[in-house]
Amino acid sequence: MAEIVNLRAKRKAAERDARRRKGDENAAKHGRTRAERMLEETRAEKARAHLEGHRRETDAPDEPTDP
Numbered sequence: 001m002a003e004i005v006n007l008r009a010k011r012k013a014a015e016r017d018a019r020r021r022k023g024d025e026n027a028a029k030h031g032r033t034r035a036e037r038m039l040e041e042t043r044a045e046k047a048r049a050h051l052e053g054h055r056r057e058t059d060a061p062d063e064p065t066d067p
Helices: 007-030 034-053
Strands: none
Touching: none
16 A cells, blocks of 8 residues: 655655755855864964064154154
8 A cells, every 4th residue: 555645745845855955065165164264263363463472562653754
């Protein structure tokens, strides 16, 4: 005997699966994980702090004055 299937439920499940597959494809193409974003931000902050630590202090004014 054949199994009774709710066609509406099957259609909705197929649409959900299609949307999920498309989303996964887009994420693989364009997205980064949260961990990757946090790692990049941390590295950028560390590089900025390192560069700022090597900045010279000067007593000269920022803008030259005309005599």
